[in-house]
Amino acid sequence: MLSTLALKYCHQILYDPKFSIRKEFKFKKLPIIVRMLIIQLMDPAERLQYKKGTLIGNTAMAINKISNIFNMNGLGIQFVAATPSLEFVNKLFSNDTFKTSWNKITLDGCVFNAEIVNFFLNMADGRKEVQIFNSDMPLDFKHENAFKFQTNDYDDARWVTLSDMLNIKGVENVTLDKTKLTSDEVRHFIDSWINCPDDMFLWMKIRAMEIVQLEGLFNELVVLEHDMNPFNIVYSTLAKSTSRAYKLLLIQHSLGAVGLSAWKPYDNAARSGNIQEKYKNVYEIMELLEKEKTLEKEFEETTDATKQREYRDQIQKLERKIHELGVVYRDGRATI
Template sequence: MCFWNIDTSIPKHKPFLIMKLPLVPFKLVTEFMDSNEIYYGEDNTFLMIEHCSSNTVLDLFKCISAVFSCPSVRWNFYLDELRTETMMHCLNLSLLEKCTGFSFMKGSLSTSLLTELMDKIPVSKRLEIGSDIPIDFKHPNALKYYVTKYNNGRWITMNDLKSIRNVGWIELKSTIFGCNDVNEFLRYWVNCEEDMLKLLDLNLKEGAFIDVDALTDQLITVRVEGASSPHFFIKAKNHKHRKFVLGHLEIDNDNLVRFSAWEAVADIHLLEILELLERKKELEEKISMIEKRENQSGISNFSQEIRKKRMHMQNYDF
């Protein structure tokens, strides 16, 4: 793209202002560039330019945005290569431009810096953090972003998961959760009166093993037979204020538990089956309560008969 490496000698020839070209000549010129000047991905959908200053990157972004329609713009910050001041400078400028998400990779984030980032970045954006996060970190927006990915999710608690509302996708690559914890979350999802999320990818804690019975304990499920890995469907109890009433639980490799919430429009028959199973369980519980009352009543009557007989015997002895 006619940028040379920083801190190297200035080229003899003045750089050609390629971004000033109209679209058709731009494409013609880039077709004749070699790999040292321009890099295309296998699907020819992205362009990568290396060894630029932060100001150059921002200027380049503005030029590209002026030439191309960019439906998705994500800024990636590598903390092992950027000073904090530079990163915050770029973040503040990028927030003024069109962007859909931010990624912070490598290195580590202090509580104060991560708090500042989450205070600044709107929850409508996509947030991905591959950097280390303090185990005691807390922020009200941590799980409110429409798409959230954390390589280190060991600081997230069950109460944090239960607070999720109306988000798209949450990915936690390392957690403190086991199968019983996931079951607790699923039972909360079933009884919640609001939509929580569309997709949750969660890796169980280190050393945990998959226990299907623990995952589905006290849940009404329909199991998908013949699948390569265990698949289950559950349903939300309250349909009044919820759009995504079908839940799909998939157990994948490497202790990955994937839970997704669906609309029931295309799977109305599955919803009906789950509703029948739910009704069946309710009737069984009612029958059990009736039998328990009858047994208690029978025991009470039997006790009264015993007392009467004892009184009769005492009177007889007298």
């Protein structure tokens, strides 16, 4: 336990300009609890070394002071209820601290203002996030950067078209919580996603305007169904393009919504934390199912008895391996 005297000594080193070794003292190397106690010893004005100035300037100064004490990964800026003026956001992002440190913009419950939304979307960055919640957006809204952030969350996405979605590429998260998309459009989008040569996103939620029907989507695909519950079914399949990094695709289907996610072959445990043992081998199972389908097709196409026998032996061997991994067949579909 550090004494108050010791903390005051640290404080003197840090904040007394007459102290000769102040510049050599490494405040960030102190334990966090010590740093916090040192800050508590200061009076409020001293904590920020306050100088009369603008709200934005003083806030930036406070952020810079805090970032010298704690590691900051970025600055989330949230506007709640009150819509900011264009003049204010221009001044805010003219400040170097806000311009360089922000990593998330959230508008929550703000009355839609095209100038403000366009201002933020014009700053699109694939490493940052944009969120617009509880705000009615115009049905004719368009912006070329609407889906060019790392995370793109729109509570009211009735303005989003199938064409907009098909242009999504290389982002992490997309949320379309309320749309005018039909079941056919959602099904068309999922089919395009499966067949796309590029990784479009890692996770996406789409809430349609009607019950989403997936019938026919899986006719030509190898699919593994996850036995969860009848109101929330998860299907696994593989991307058609072998060049995609995230080849394993999961489709979570509930009545009016779908959740889509793309995974690297063996990173499901890393991204989800501890998961049930039987779900850890999904990619291996999918590869075995794909191979089984290929062999069955070759078996049907050949009339050579020797080759048929070879194919039959290979198929039986695959079936045993698939069964060992916990797969059963229900209504002709592989299920785990």
